Amino acid sequence: MLFNSYGFVMLFLPIFILGFCLLRRALSDSKSKELALNIWIIAGSLVFYGLFGLRNLAILVASILWNAAIVRGLAGKKNCGNAGPDKIILAIGIVADVLLLLVFKFSGLILPIAISFYTFNQISFIVDVYRGEIADRDFHTYLSYILFFPKILQGPLMSYKDFVAEQKKSFEAKVDWENVMRAMLLLAMGLFKKVILADTFGKAVNYGFSNIAVLGRLEAILSAFFYSFQLYFDFSGYCDVATAVCMLMGFGLVVNFNSPYKSVNIMDFWKRWHITLTDFFTKYIYIPLGGNRKGAARTYVNILIVFLVSGIWHGTGWTFVVWGLMHGVMSVITRAVKKVPKTRIGHAAAVLANFLYVTAAWVFFRAESVKGAIGIFGRMIFGGIRPFYSTFADGFNLDEIWYFIKVTPLMKLSFAWDICLWLFTAFAVIIIFFCPNAIEYTRKCKIGIRTTLLTAFLLFWCVLSFGGVATYLYMNF
Incomplete structure (x- = not known):
């Protein structure tokens, strides 16, 4: 379902918001309210995304179940993020996610709606679990995080911790007519x-x-x-x-x-355009590559790698490679000049x-x-x-x-x-x-x-x- 459609504006959105507000008001017990509202969000989001076709929905559900299994494996380890088996499980999860994305991007198959966005969200989630940054990870909250319809199609790529914090606020909020x-x-x-x-x-x-x-x-x-x-x-x-x-x-x-x-300048541009994508590449690619900690030359190479990946993420042709390198080269020049x-x-x-x-x-x-x-x-x-x-x-x-x-x-x-x-x-x-x-x-x-x-x-x-x-x-x- 598109935001810019009759069905969304005149049917889906009013029903979803009304149901959400009524459930929030009717339930007083915090755990019951959290479960009920998460189920409402999951159900609404499945309807929203499912209207793009059963094929898209099936691929999304398979991706969710796969990553849930990876997280379950990580959750069962002690000293999460340090043990050898955790690294293997994490690597398997990330490689499978990336391979699925690359298969659809390079094989000529029809690209599932929003696969790049929900794949990145899931990579973010399993990496943060591996690092021990996420403690509470109820399955219904995880489903709500991945499926949340306002962000599933084009982002933002919100971290799980930020999502849960805002979700808790929304579950206790009152209707403010202004x-x-x-x-x-x-x-x-x-x-x-x-x-x-x-x-x-x-x-x-x-x-x-x-x-x-x-x-x-x-x-x-x-x-x-x-x-x-x-x-x-x-x-x-x-x-x-x-x-x-x-x-x-x-x-x-x-x-x-x-x-x-x-x-x-171009660095300022990427602090304003698709801000969360920039944050994702910074946290999960640029910093692990060494960021700016290993000298100017290595920093410039890392910047070019990030923008090359960004170009390939957007598309598979040489045009996207050129686009990414244009941004990467100008980012290097801007960082070097600092004017x-x-x-x-x-x-x-x-x-x-x-x-x-x-x-x-x-x-x-x-x-x-x-x-x-x-x-x-x-x-x-x-x-x-x-x-x-x-x-x-x-x-x-x-x-x-x-x-x-x-x-x-x-x-x-x-x-x-x-x-x-x-x-x-x-x-x-x-x-x-x-x-x-x-x-x-x-x-x-x-x-x-x-x-x-x-x-x-x-x-x-x-x-x-x-x-x-x-x-x-x-x-x-």
């Missing part, structure tokens, strides 16, 4: 980012990257920028909805997205330069091949200047906006067909670079008539537009 209104506003803003903004930019992106040979110079440049915008609104929209759902439960979901295009802008102009220039570099890397991330990515850059230089192809601009002409333009003098302008494209572009730039992000805004805004009307308007617009929406981009990894 918090509910903030959650609904965040939910509406997240859906708006995905349904209205990301998917609209995606139409132009799909045209641009599918018709490289005929792109004009401006179309090629905008195709690259629009993909940056599409990814931003797609991923941040998902994070906003996931956070909003958790707020309705009284659960504090870890921040996974924090205005990454406001970053001054931070000290003036407002310097800060703005650094943000712009970093955004342009990230966008250039995204071209490889999106292109079907390295040749295709180079072709996009080539069209930026040699594509010539001419009006947009109608197909490129047409996706921005949403009926509800286009009808307004048709009845105004704007329709008489020679570039009337392109007005919506430029409106969306300007709106995206303002939101991304000059406004607080949605989570920041909803935490600080004053709840009242205006925010209520804004919530209702955005939800109404999004629900009306659900018929033409696409899946979230990160579900493909």
Whole structure:
């Protein structure tokens, strides 16, 4: 089930939240409440994920049972994390998890939904058990942790300890109606980012990257920028909805997205974009490799390895290797130079330069091949200047906006067909670079008539537009 669907917004979410709140209120005994609410979360999450198909569900359940068996083996050892047998059991568990992931990524088989995310969550869990960092690990809590529907599809990759701590708070929380209104506003803003903004930019992106040979110079440049915008609104929209759902439960979901295009360099970018993935690679790959403890040269090699793994995790083609190495090389340069802008102009220039570099890397991330990515850059230089192809601009002409333009003098302008494209572009730039992000805004805004009307308007617009929406981009990894 997708967040951006009728079934989720109008049926699943209201039933799940209502049932959760009623159970929480009806049960007073803490152990009974914990068990009942975990069962409710597990059941709801199985329905949520199961609607993607029995094949996906069967692979997920098999993965869960396998890792539960590994954990049971570790739990039966004394001095967990030190004994030789524990290391063997841990190695078997990790190798099997990684092999399963690699088989699906490299064999050409259809990739199970969210396999990368729940596999990483399970690796995190068994490693933390091995290290002795997790004491209480009831099976129903473990199931709830892995299956928890707000995070299973695209993260965040929340540690088991953090999840349990927030879960306990949510089990004892009371309904706060102001918090509910903030959650609904965040939910509406997240859906708006995905349904209205990301998917609209995606139409132009799909045209641009599918018709490289005929792109004009401006179309090629905008195709690259629009993909940056599409990814931003797609991923941040998902994070906003996931956070909003958790707020309705009284659960504090870890921040996974924090205005990454406001970053001054590539290392700052990875402290803001998919934050928990960065934390995962740091804890389970970078630090075990030696981190920054074995000299500058070894540190730089470790950084390159981490970003190479990140590229391969995202996809199997050479384009993802290039993308990962571009981020790795720039991270090494940034770490070596250690230069931070000290003036407002310097800060703005650094943000712009970093955004342009990230966008250039995204071209490889999106292109079907390295040749295709180079072709996009080539069209930026040699594509010539001419009006947009109608197909490129047409996706921005949403009926509800286009009808307004048709009845105004704007329709008489020679570039009337392109007005919506430029409106969306300007709106995206303002939101991304000059406004607080949605989570920041909803935490600080004053709840009242205006925010209520804004919530209702955005939800109404999004629900009306659900018929033409696409899946979230990160579900493909």
